[in-house]
Amino acid sequence: MAKSYDEKRQLILDTAAELFAKKGFKDVSVMDICNSCNITKPTFYKYVVSKESILTDIFKQGEKLVIPNMIELRKQNKLLPAFWTGMTGTLVVAENIGCDLLKSYIVTLLKQSAESDRFNTSLQIEMESIIEELQKQHLIKNMTAPKDIYKLAVYLNRGLLMMWAFNGGTFDLTASFRRSMVTILGIKDGRDLILRSDSDGLVYA
Amino acid sequence: MKNPFFLNNLTVGKAFYFLSKKVCYNLIGYMIMAVDKRLIVNQIYSTSIQLFMDKGYENISVNEICRNVGITKPTFYRYISSKDDILTNYYFDIPEFHPVINKASEQENDYLQLIIDTFRNSFSHYLSLGVDLFKSHIISQTKGLTQLTGYDENFKNTMIDYIEKGKKYGQIQNEQDPETILEQLMAILLGYAYTICTNPTDDAAELSDLESLMIGVCHAYTDMPEDVHG
Numbered sequence: 001m002a003k004s005y006d007e008k009r010q011l012i013l014d015t016a017a018e019l020f021a022k023k024g025f026k027d028v029s030v031m032d033i034c035n036s037c038n039i040t041k042p043t044f045y046k047y048v049v050s051k052e053s054i055l056t057d058i059f060k061q062g063e064k065l066v067i068p069n070m071i072e073l074r075k076q077n078k079l080l081p082a083f084w085t086g087m088t089g090t091l092v093v094a095e096n097i098g099c100d101l102l103k104s105y106i107v108t109l110l111k112q113s114a115e116s117d118r119f120n121t122s123l124q125i126e127m128e129s130i131i132e133e134l135q136k137q138h139l140i141k142n143m144t145a146p147k148d149i150y151k152l153a154v155y156l157n158r159g160l161l162m163m164w165a166f167n168g169g170t171f172d173l174t175a176s177f178r179r180s181m182v183t184i185l186g187i188k189d190g191r192d193l194i195l196r197s198d199s200d201g202l203v204y205a
Numbered sequence: 206m207k208n209p210f211f212l213n214n215l216t217v218g219k220a221f222y223f224l225s226k227k228v229c230y231n232l233i234g235y236m237i238m239a240v241d242k243r244l245i246v247n248q249i250y251s252t253s254i255q256l257f258m259d260k261g262y263e264n265i266s267v268n269e270i271c272r273n274v275g276i277t278k279p280t281f282y283r284y285i286s287s288k289d290d291i292l293t294n295y296y297f298d299i300p301e302f303h304p305v306i307n308k309a310s311e312q313e314n315d316y317l318q319l320i321i322d323t324f325r326n327s328f329s330h331y332l333s334l335g336v337d338l339f340k341s342h343i344i345s346q347t348k349g350l351t352q353l354t355g356y357d358e359n360f361k362n363t364m365i366d367y368i369e370k371g372k373k374y375g376q377i378q379n380e381q382d383p384e385t386i387l388e389q390l391m392a393i394l395l396g397y398a399y400t401i402c403t404n405p406t407d408d409a410a411e412l413s414d415l416e417s418l419m420i421g422v423c424h425a426y427t428d429m430p431e432d433v434h435g
Contacts, residue, residue, distance in 0.1 A: 107344050148421060149421075151418070155393050155397050155400065158396035158400060176392075183381050183422075
């Protein structure tokens with residue numbers, strides 16, 4: 001059965017991710033990926049721009065995955081878990097791909113001269129409205145403008161990701177971010193800063 | 206009458222005289238060498254940075270630096286271990302910042318402002334060669350990013366001191382311990398640096414943004430009314 005464009009593209013991304021994790025980003029060539037997927041180089045380039053762009057795709061996909069979960073949590077009026085889910089998409093991907101691959105990704109982004117990592121605007125709008133709601137319901141103590149709180153969270157998120165990647169993953173990324181967010185939001189503890197797992201509803205991340 | 210000891214003493218004296226002269230010459234020699242070394246190293250640094258700025262870090266080889274300074278490659282490597290070292294050294298060498306601190310009346314100082322000013326001073330230094338070279342510097346860091354921000358013991362102790370005093374006089378409301386607050390501030394600084402590096406369109410001079418972020422961290426709340434989680 002012929003695979004659809006999206007399926008084939010996904011196969012390439014998944015295979016590449018596996019190879020990167022096994023051998024390290026630098027030691028995997030486009031040819032290696034082609035061989036593992038049983039495709040030719042020209043076919044590869046029909047689906048993917050470059051080896052570097054695969055990393056970006058893996059990362060962006062992971063970030064987008066959290067959005068349905070976040071919206072669902074919000075509908076259930078679980079605002080803090082919704083906020084946490086939206087903020088930690090990047091952390092989940094980072095922990096999945098590991099610090100070496102994350103470092104390759106960051107270096108790739110830094111080497112590109114074009115602007116590459118803008119704030120995700122649709123996510124930003126959603127997050128700011130969640131923060132506003134949290135403030136209205138007095139669930140957080142920090143009453144500064146939602147856009148400032150969001151910015152603070154994003155910069156903190158990125159800074160921690162960088163430290164984690166360049167220091168060889170020597171600290172617990174999610175725990176550090178949670179501890180900081182407890183202070184910044186102004187909540188009692190991190191017990192509501194949890195993720196939604198696919199199998200059994202809400203679990204502590 | 207000849208005193209055999211006199212002769213002896215003279216010989217010993219002469220020997221001492223020559224010896225001390227030799228030591229003196231050697232000392233002068235060392236001093237000249239030391240000054241010479243500093244001159245060469247300084248020249249290598251300033252020439253390299255200029256070349257990096259003109260042609261881009263990636264496009265400049267050690268050979269090219271040697272040619273421009275007028276030294277050989279072995280001479281270069283006698284003083285400097287790698288090209289990355291030049292950049293790292295530049296960014297670590299943050300110009301000293303001397304805030305006006307009122308030591309007589311401790312509580313009259315604005316410690317939050319002192320923290321912000323210190324971070325701003327560092328950050329201006331990081332951007333002083335432009336975004337591209339700062340990017341190259343981050344990429345070249347293999348030992349971890351804690352050093353990236355001039356995070357040495359001295360800096361750490363000063364910051365912890367400011368945070369403690371700021372908390373003592375109610376200027377900083379974040380109730381975490383000072384080390385955690387400092388970690389948060391450093392993470393924010395890094396995240397901010399990264400964002401500026403990957404978004405060249407953003408105005409790099411947007412330092413007031415950094416200031417509000419720092420204030421955001423220091424003023425973060427942890428004391429919640431009891432009914433919130435109940």
